[in-house]
Amino acid sequence: MPRDSWIADLHIHSKHSRACSKDLELPNLAYWARRKGISLLGTGDFTHPAWFAHLQENLIPAEPGLFTLAASVEHRLPSSVSQEPTRFMLSVEISTIYKRDDRTRKVHHLIYMPDFESASRFRDSLLKAGCNLASDGRPIIGLDSRDLLEITLQASEDGYLVPAHIWTPWFSALGSKSGFDAIAHCYADLADHIKAVETGLSSDPEMNQRVSSLDRYRLVSNSDAHSPQALAREATRFSCDLDYFAVKDALSSGDGLTGTIEFFPEEGKYHADGHRDCGINWSPSQTRAAKGVCPVCGRQLTVGVLARVEELADRDPSILPDNAKPVTHLIQLHQVLGEIEGVGAKSKTVEGKLNSLVAALGPELAILTSVPVSEIRAVGGELIAEGVRRLRAGEVTRVPGYDGEYGVIRLFEPEELRAGGDTLFDLPATVVPKRAPVVRKVAPRKPISAPPLPSVASPHEPFEPMLAGMEEVGTGLLDRLDAMQRVAASAPGGPLLIVAGPGTGKTRTLTHRLAYLCAEMNVYPDQCLAITFTRRAAEELRHRLGSLLGPVAKDVTVSTFHA
Structure with a gap:
């Protein structure tokens, strides 16, 4: 199915992942994918037995290696999203914890399979290795990254692995706390089978392109969504055929991969260095000059992702590799509206206005990237049109996140909003909008029911309570709580x-x-x-x-x- 250009989001989760929304079900995912403008969506969590059975019951084959909703599920979607159906690709995120070279390694991986038979073989291999797949949609296993890649290749010659959010300090291939200094070191003798890496929310391609060892890999982006509304906060653009094998080839060669849609990395909670309690928000150079010590309390500063990139960087940021792809930095449309209206991005006010814009102008990503500004102005008014124009031009104020404090991406200065403007929504002249709220992209959500009790631990199932329910990208409301605090904060209702x-x-x-x-x-x-x-x-x-x-x-x- 040739396309001029289409968008994929291939790292998401289901309701069976700890601290994820109970709304992460196929009909909701399909609805939000179409509303956002996504053509291809990962299923997430295919190793979980309940979700795997659900996928088998509700998906039917479409293009080679892809699936679509069965008719019995498709008809449940509202007519407002009855355009071309979203396709699904079998995917799962795996967390590996193991010892190598006298260090504990904690690395996350994205696994893709072209059919249910291959996915079943992959699941069976993990079960035979003693892995508990029922306790979490994102299973935690005690296998070496290299061995997980081998299991992937043995399950299907068309299966492939993409290292997930590679810069996250605690849970990634290049993480400063428990990763490696090169992707090739992580996957050892099988490293040649790695063709692409996921940059993650806390970094963007420009940051990754400073590390020449990454030139051999395609850079991809995905939302890592823990709720349907967070789909496409990051995504990847393709121009190849819409099928599994064409996507795999595009990731291998770069042909047909046309760019990425990116989070502003400064918005992440651990982008810069600093101390939240002391109000210290520093660049890596400031931290190095102070030898990593907080000038207020004298303790060690929390070092962010940007510092880790600079540690491994061997290239000036002005130099781009030959295979660099176009990058589009965005914030989500509800964030734009929330700033203009001076209310929370998830408020009912914003939701109503967002619905009006989508009904008139089409999917959210199209509004943010391609709908003419004049059309946005005609429907939404001057402030919304100007906000989108500034976003497209990169005319934004960036206040980087640090030490668990969210960064802020601002389109307007407060006095501009106080001056008002003609809007579709007729703000009363006496209302003074508040400053833009700190934006929380996607925080962990509680599962629909309490997760099953884990089986007796095996040598291949590491005990790592701090991982249960965490959103490793560092943008979760609960990511600074300890294990037991997290369990209480995200407990089911009642x-x-x-x-x-x-x-x-x-x-x-x-x-x-x-x-x-x-x-x-x-x-x-x-x-x-x-x-x-x-x-x-x-x-x-x-x-x-x-x-x-x-x-x-x-x-x-x-x-x-x-x-």
Whole structure:
């Protein structure tokens, strides 16, 4: 099926992955893929037995190696998205934890298979190796990266592996904490079978192109979505035929891979260096000059992804390799609207206005990248049109994230928004929009039900509680909690009792749970009530909610038992 250009997002998760949205089901994924403008979507999590069975029941073959929704599922989608169906490719993210060269390695990988038979062989090989596939949609296994690649190639000669978010400090092939200094070292004698790498949300192609050892690999981008709405926050453009084997060939040769759609890497929570509590937000050069020590508290600074790239870089940033592909940096349309309206990007106000724009102008990615600005102005008004124009031109203010603090990408200065403008939505002249909220791309979400209890640990199943439910890209609301705090903060619905001693982080955990429910589970802040014993605890809770949720935190009622 030849196409001039089409978009793929090949790293997502299902509702069976820990701390992911219960809405991650095939009909919702298909709906949001079409709404965003995605032609090809990874299924995610095909090793999980329940999700694998669901995929087999609800997908039917389409183009070679791809699938589409069965008619019984397709008819459930609203007529507003009845255009050409989205295709699916069998995919899964695997987390490997193992020892090599006297170091613990923690590396994530994306695996792709062309058919259910190959996927079954891959799953069977992992089960024979003692891996527990039922505990999480993104399984944690104790195999070496090289051995996982070998299992992939043995399951199907057409199967392939892409190293995931390669710069993430704790969980990637080049990660500073538990990775390697080169992709080839990670996969040893089978490294020649690696043809592409995923840059991840915290880096973009320009950063990766400073490392010449990556020239041999195609750079791809995906959303790593933990909710349907987060699809296509990063994606890859292709011009090859829409089929599995054409995509694989494009990743191998570069022909037919036409570029990527990128997150602004500064928006990530660990892009720059610094100390959140001390208000220190530094570039890597500033950190090196201070020998990594915080000037406020004297402790070691948290070092970000940019510093790791510079550590391995051997090329000036102005020099591009011959195989460099075009890059489009975007923020999502709801973020644009949220900044203009001065409300949270996930608010009902933004949702309504976003629906109006999509109904009139088409998919979100088209609005952001190709719909004429004049048409956007005619439908949405001057501010929205100007915001999109600035985004396309790269005329944005970037405040980098650091030490768990989200970065901010801003299209307007506050005084510009206070001046107002003609909009479709008729903002009252007396309303002063608030400053743009800190944007949270995709945080972990709770599964639809409690995950199954793990089986007795085997030598091939490492015990790593900190991984359970984490969003490794460092953009999750819960990614700074410890293992038990995370379990409590993302627990399924219903009463929850936390019993712990002094200084164990009870207030911290409950605050994160409140933020998680509001930001990720569609609970309205004005329907939340938090009661503390002391005024000091109430003030601490308000402050933490403000840091996590931004302006909408004021809608949460926080009080005490005191008059």
